[in-house]
Amino acid sequence: MASANSQTLEAMWEYLSTLNSSSPDSAIQAYTQFFTPTAIAYLSGMSQPPATSHDTLATALKALLTYWGHLERKVIAHVEGEEGSVVNAMENRLLIAGEVVEGFKECEVVRFEEGKIKEYLLYCDPAPILAVFAKKTGGNA
Numbered sequence: 001m002a003s004a005n006s007q008t009l010e011a012m013w014e015y016l017s018t019l020n021s022s023s024p025d026s027a028i029q030a031y032t033q034f035f036t037p038t039a040i041a042y043l044s045g046m047s048q049p050p051a052t053s054h055d056t057l058a059t060a061l062k063a064l065l066t067y068w069g070h071l072e073r074k075v076i077a078h079v080e081g082e083e084g085s086v087v088n089a090m091e092n093r094l095l096i097a098g099e100v101v102e103g104f105k106e107c108e109v110v111r112f113e114e115g116k117i118k119e120y121l122l123y124c125d126p127a128p129i130l131a132v133f134a135k136k137t138g139g140n141a
Helices: 004-016 025-032 054-065 127-137
Strands: 035-041 068-072 075-080 086-096 099-113 116-124
Touching: 004 025, 004 075, 004 086, 004 099, 004 116, 025 054, 035 054, 054 068, 086 127, 099 127
Parallel strands: 035 116
Antiparallel strands: 068 086, 075 086, 086 099, 099 116
């Protein structure tokens, strides 16, 4: 049986899959409730600055949703730490600027505090996403 923290993370991903660029502010704010008010969240990977509050998290998510959509999450490895942290290796199916990207590899490292996400670290290789934009603009990734 999955831990409460894993269930929170699954619920967050399930909710995230319902959001898109036309989602109302109330829906974006509902997403932030999975996080502590001062959570550190790297939604776009570790190479981008983190969100550090519900307001910056909402702003970061709105920016992400202008080109990104979550279609399917496949966890291929799952580890839980004694202190309640969760690490998932994933192969996700994304919609990037209108193009489906299959098998996008990501690794999330998540720490919790009182049932909410306190720290969300996302590791990924952005090359497949950059390739979509390069193809659309006629440039190279």
